[in-house]
Amino acid sequence: MTDNGIDDEIVESLNKVLGIVVNARKAVSTIDKLNLPVELDNSPLSMLDSIGEMIHQYTTKLSIAARPPITKDALEKYSNDMSNMVSPLIATLQIYTVDKYGKIIYDRLKMHVERILLGIECLLRSVSPKPLAHVTEAWKTRGRLVTTGMLWESCEKLQKLGREGALGYVLEEWENFVSMLEDAVSDMEDWKAGESSNWDNFDSEDEDEEEEKENTTSEVRTQEQAESAKQLLRQLNACKILFLSIKKHRLPKTASFHYLDDLYEKMKRTSEAIDEVVGQFQEDFDNTKDELDLFAFCGKELAQTCITEFESDSFTAWYTKWLENWDQSWK
Template sequence: MSKKPADLGTLLALTKTTQTLLTRYQSSLSPASTSPPPTTGDIPNPLDVIKATTTLLKSHTTTLSLLLLTPPLTPSAIISKLSDVSAGPLSGMVAAASCTTVEGQKGDIGDTMRTEVRAQVRRLLGSWSEVLACVVGMAERRQKEGKNGDDGVTQSEAEKQQVLSATGVVWEACDALIKLCDDGVVGLVVRKAQEYRAVLLDAVEELKEWGEDVEDEDEGGVEGSSDEDEIFGASNKLGKDDKELKALLDTSVKKLKMVGMLYQALIKRRLKTYPASSIAESTAAATNGTATASPSRILDDLMVRLKSIPEMVDDVAGAFYDLDEEEARRTLGKCYSEAKCVAELVRYNWSNADDEFTAWSGKWVSALDTM
């Protein structure tokens, strides 16, 4: 006696169970989630695992999409594909993304990459839940019509468009995650540092332009001025008598441009040379010369500081726009101090030896201090 084919009720039950699983996976990868305890012993590179599982998930999604688009809807085939996805790429991907290794251990990708991986995996899981929503919608429609799914009911145009749209979003998320894995830690930190530098220099350029727009004595209180002029005009312009603030601004613009030069040097001499493929064998000295830290720990610290500097420059700009010289000097001091800490943090290379950047950074700090 042949086994009765799986029906729409079974398909709906499995799909909704899978949706619940995805929600739990997404929650486990959220920034607020408590990370699992460090894993001991050698483990495969999590980026390799994530790339392989993502590639497989994209393939399974393509097959599932074809099953949904080609009539008749066959519950048994879709159930088999959903089971393959849950037991294979989804569980493997989430396990690799959730992994937290001992600092410096083989497979340690560092907090910067780990945070990015988890964010992109969560995005992919969210997009895959949209595919499941298509399955639920199509199955419920046929169930409502009293069909078992394989009785020749044609997919509607709206259903087809939903499937194609959801599949396209999954493909895009898969491609982005695969590229992240291919680029690796170095590719990610270089891209982020370049973005931080661009934000920094944009803020400096806006500050420079603001300083060049000096208020004339006759500008204030012009009859017929618009509300926009009142908000963005003379009230926050430098006056001709604000000579000390103007001098501070001019010096600040030059110094902040030097900070932008530091980013360039760091990208070339430290980020692009990061030993991501041999973390377990590499060691580096911490800045105080008495303790040691793994390259991944130093890199994570470096990236946090590189991100913080443009944020400080925003505060600097706010103080100048408020014509608050005291606050401008205070925030500038914090900004310069952080930049010098960055230079000192990676003064030596990843093998704890002098190189071109070591000498250059010393000269850079001296120039910053004497400007």
């Protein structure tokens, strides 16, 4: 058989696998919950770790098999092995539903599944000796930006979700929230001291330190501005104390999925409110009321979650006192 004939056979085989992958990707957004027997209803998240590991292994083997000299049998074997993992991957969206495992798990899972399927499609097209079929609009708009590296990264994130669950994700995001809060404190201290940046001059992401200094001007703050900044700094630092306490006392390993969903959303809203209020101080100090009100509300809402979810906890009194001080700071 000629090389061209072998290529045609490879393309035919890869197209069959690609059809499975593309149809699975189309089904992601419309997939229905799977009603499992009671004894199977509590599937361990560790299954995600196993699925992610196997897909990583098969896609790696397929990538290696596609290197010269290309062996038709090897390409077909590993592409078929990989296609056998598509059904278990899709089934995870039917098993780990929002009502049972929470929004954090489901949203992260759905994102990883979509990216893995798009990554597999990218890999199949890259190893084929000729262009493959099943070119969808999603491939035209997103697929060309995907790399096999992103595929393996998504597999690793799926594995991490299986090992660490929602708590692992919340802890990771907590680090980001605290880092952002510390940046907000630093920005407010600079603003209070009279520093402001001339953003019109920032036309490049590669500004060096000297250029950054040139684009920073100094202003004399009014007494009202200085007092308001001082007050906001106290509230930002109080919020940081709350965040630090949450990690220590309100993120137990036994936390339910739905509690973590709620706590994460409250932390996220508070973080966003902080970003908005500091930004508004810097841009338009005379019109900060809405941002301050939102920050006050979000901080209170977050503290209340720490109280209501742990009514008999020994630290409830601490959060109650924090909330009293928080309310008082806005009067």
